[in-house]
Amino acid sequence: MAQQGSIRREGVEVGVLGATAVAAWFFVADLVAGHAFQTPYSLGLALQ
Numbered sequence: 001m002a003q004q005g006s007i008r009r010e011g012v013e014v015g016v017l018g019a020t021a022v023a024a025w026f027f028v029a030d031l032v033a034g035h036a037f038q039t040p041y042s043l044g045l046a047l048q
Contacts, residue, residue, distance in 0.1 A: 026039040
């Protein structure tokens with residue numbers, strides 16, 4: 001059972017790291033394009 005908790009914890013850690021990397025990538029890409037936070041803004045509009 002200890003193995004299962006370790007796998008779950010590792011999955012959460014890798015998921016958080018991956019999400020942070022994607023968010024940072026979009027932030028840098030938006031800054032280079034001259035429109036900071038354009039991607040989250042566009043995604044928010046699409047979900048309305």
